[in-house]
Amino acid sequence: MMDMLQQFIQGVFGPAWPVVWNLLKIVAVVAPLLLGVAYLTYFERKVIAYMHVRIGPNRVGPLGLIQPIADGLKLLLKEIIVPSGADKWVYLIAPGLAIAPALAAWAVVPFADGLGVANIDASLLYIMAIASMGVYGIILAGWASNSKYAFLGAMRSAAQMVSYEISMGFALVTVLMVSNSLNLTEIVRAQDHGIFAGMGLTFLSWNWLPLLPMFIVYLVSGVAETNRAPFDVVEGESEIVAGHMVEYSGMAFALFFLAEYANMILIAALTSLLFLGGWLSPVGFLPDGFFWLAAKMSFVLFLFLWFRATFPRYRFDQIMRLGWKVFIPVSLVWFTVVGVWMMSPLNIWK
């Protein structure tokens, strides 16, 4: 019955079928992602509110659950202002350049063993490449706005993002050394065996424990890379009033917002896949599955919000010092340690 139905549908679309099928898969990823972004903003406001002993949004719908939808509708009905001195086309293209890479990176993220839009061998390389594109949207936005705050924000953002990309790159290289593959699915599979996994304690065999310094470097760099607090001098309200986004309004602003949160979820997904065992279950007797990945991503996202509620903002020179003078030496040392470890008879990644 199902086969007949499938053949019938394929017959209707004819040669266009692969396109339609892939588009369906993409929609199945992008639609929940955008919904996740909307509710991450709600979650953020609620979590931070409770940490501040407030209630947070509670007017629109029960518990304020419709709040993100209302925010989106409001932004849709707001005028898109193009400032008089701005470079109009660059100004309008910049939000698209920010959101397109933030979404396109999801093409290679596996959600469970063999479940993803595309399973290519160079997936980590693809993510590295496409995630670096995000900085263009921000620089062009700051440049095109012809506003001093936007310009300063863009300069800071560019310097900060490229600085932390280096330590992130070293963390990725170390993960590659122990996983023997650039394929994200293979990297997760490489984490389900080891001494502890043999005892049923799989969560101690995941990369986070032997690569603990790299895990921390990657997580903190991820916070800096997405311009989140405490590294949010790029858009600090009290000094450069939203930085590169200061002149944007309406849907153009909404796109920057979407891009920032989509990037946060992406970093959470990558941290879970590279260091926290992806969809693997933490103990031997429970089954693996997507819900483990979802739980790990939610945990990392909660950390993002927790950081924002807890830490005061760093100064820009402190951010640069942390990136260049702390993280790069730490990651170089641990890279060498892992290399020597794998050469020695104590190698645990056979």
Add this chain to the structure above:
Amino acid sequence: MLENYFPILLFILVGIAIGVLPIVLGWLIAPNRPDAEKLSPYECGFEAFEDARMKFDVRYYLIAILFILFDLEIAFLFPWATIFKEIVNTEAVKWFGFAEMMVFIAILVVGYIYAWVKGALEWE
């Protein structure tokens, strides 16, 4: 092989569409009543007194140059790291493959220390 990349191309196109459609939609639905005050760049209520595309600190250039150097090093590390397990498990090239990369890293570290001592990483 290459058809594996087709969904990715499609995904990038969908991403671009999601970047373009909301702006078109906002432009169609939202009001559009510009005036001189509204369109002036934000500068805490003051008149903007010069073009915002001004001279900026040379340290941003320095960071960009250092970034290119280090990012290239990482690009060179990628292929080596991907097959490092095979290097370790092949007795013939084991020590050679390891020492080669350590020499490379040592040169990188010398350059890094030089940049540090010269003050290129300072941000005062």
